[in-house]
Amino acid sequence: MQITRMITAVDAHAGGEPGRVITAGLPPIPGASVYEKMRWLEANDDGLRRLMLREPRGYPALCCNALVAPSDPRADIGLIIMEQTEYPPMSGSNTICTVTVLLETGILPMVEPVTTLTLETPAGLIAVEAKCAGGKVRAVRFENVPAFALHLDAEIDVPGHGRARVDIAWGGMFYVIADAAQFGLAITPDAGGDLVRLSEALRHAAAEQLPVAHPDNPGLTGPTISQLTGPPTAPGAHGKNAVTVSSGVFDPARPHLLTGVLDRSPCGTGTCARMAVLHARGELGVGQDYVHEGPLGTTFTGRILRETTVGPNRAIVPTLEGQGWITGTANYMLDPSDPFPEGFTASDLWGPSGA
Numbered sequence: 049m050q051i052t053r054m055i056t057a058v059d060a061h062a063g064g065e066p067g068r069v070i071t072a073g074l075p076p077i078p079g080a081s082v083y084e085k086m087r088w089l090e091a092n093d094d095g096l097r098r099l100m101l102r103e104p105r106g107y108p109a110l111c112c113n114a115l116v117a118p119s120d121p122r123a124d125i126g127l128i129i130m131e132q133t134e135y136p137p138m139s140g141s142n143t144i145c146t147v148t149v150l151l152e153t154g155i156l157p158m159v160e161p162v163t164t165l166t167l168e169t170p171a172g173l174i175a176v177e178a179k180c181a182g183g184k185v186r187a188v189r190f191e192n193v194p195a196f197a198l199h200l201d202a203e204i205d206v207p208g209h210g211r212a213r214v215d216i217a218w219g220g221m222f223y224v225i226a227d228a229a230q231f232g233l234a235i236t237p238d239a240g241g242d243l244v245r246l247s248e249a250l251r252h253a254a255a256e257q258l259p260v261a262h263p264d265n266p267g268l269t270g271p272t273i274s275q276l277t278g279p280p281t282a283p284g285a286h287g288k289n290a291v292t293v294s295s296g297v298f299d300p301a302r303p304h305l306l307t308g309v310l311d312r313s314p315c316g317t318g319t320c321a322r323m324a325v326l327h328a329r330g331e332l333g334v335g336q337d338y339v340h341e342g343p344l345g346t347t348f349t350g351r352i353l354r355e356t357t358v359g360p361n362r363a364i365v366p367t368l369e370g371q372g373w374i375t376g377t378a379n380y381m382l383d384p385s386d387p388f389p390e391g392f393t394a395s396d397l398w399g400p401s402g403a
């Protein structure tokens with residue numbers, strides 16, 4: 049056996065969304081902050097993301113997380129999130145998976161009944177409280193970066209779907225959010241293909257017609273991800289959503305091709321963006337829980353901790369709580385003669401290549 053690269057990872061899921069956590073095998077990554085480290089990785093070693101997420105080591109729904117040295121002395125560890133077409137500045141399901149792996153494998157010490165720790169993500173510092181019992185993480189709650197809405201009830205043209213009413217909001221990523229009912233769709237387990245095709249067309253149209261950037265960091269732009277909303281079906285839930293994570297390149301000339309996958313979880317950053325929209329409309333107040341259901345019927349619980357501002361925008365500081373489960377561990381290897389040193393995508397599962 050010959051090995052060019054060996055990466056040790058622990059796989060986990062949160063609310064169904066897979067998050068692979070790289071625990072060993074990365075060289076030190078330069079940068080004065082985790083944001084800079086993420087940009088360095090993107091510019092200099094994007095092959096790592098491709099190697100871990102694409103076939104034959106990955107699959108379209110997979111997300112991956114790299115643990116790095118933090119730059120901020122207040123942080124215990126740094127986290128760079130990698131998805132199929134981007135490096136999200138923050139991610140709820142990936143935070144829950146990462147904290148579960150950090151504590152259940154002993155990378156960071158678990159303190160029962162509550163472990164507190166701080167992650168440095170590209171979006172900023174994230175304070176975490178993990179409820180732990182019997183060596184297991186029972187719940188992960190984190191205080192997210194401030195969330196805010198930049199557009200409410202804006203109208204855009206979505207080729208193939210007509211005029212659409214959308215919101216654009218930040219919850220750690222920039223979301224285009226739309227009520228699925230206006231397209232005659234419901235968020236049901238068997239509607240996955242239709243939800244993904246619509247979401248990709250919506251995201252593509254919104255990125256062209258309503259481009260946005262974060263007031264504190266113009267390098268964070270969007271919308272890069274879409275969320276369809278609908279009435280809840282799970283007991284105790286206040287809302288339901290289907291987020292689509294892009295896995296390929298959407299081609300408006302071939303909108304029938306699947307170029308994304310449903311977030312299997314209720315989506316943490318999407319829930320925070322949705323709460324910012326509801327708060328801006330006066331429909332969700334400080335201290336109120338927002339139980340958000342995903343396409344599989346699993347839930348995350350959000351809450352508005354306090355109000356704040358981001359640039360000129362009214363914003364909220366949300367918390368998000370969910371649970372993660374470890375599913376396996378593996379050493380991923382790259383043989384120097386492997387014809388696919390960055391993995392590959394095939395159009396049957398991934399849509400057109402090029403992401």
Ligand SMILES: O=C(O)[C@H]1NCC[C@@H]1O
Nearest residue numbers: 139140141315316317318
């Ligand atoms: O929970 C979240 O925030 C995410 N899940 C996959 C896509 C987003 O990063």
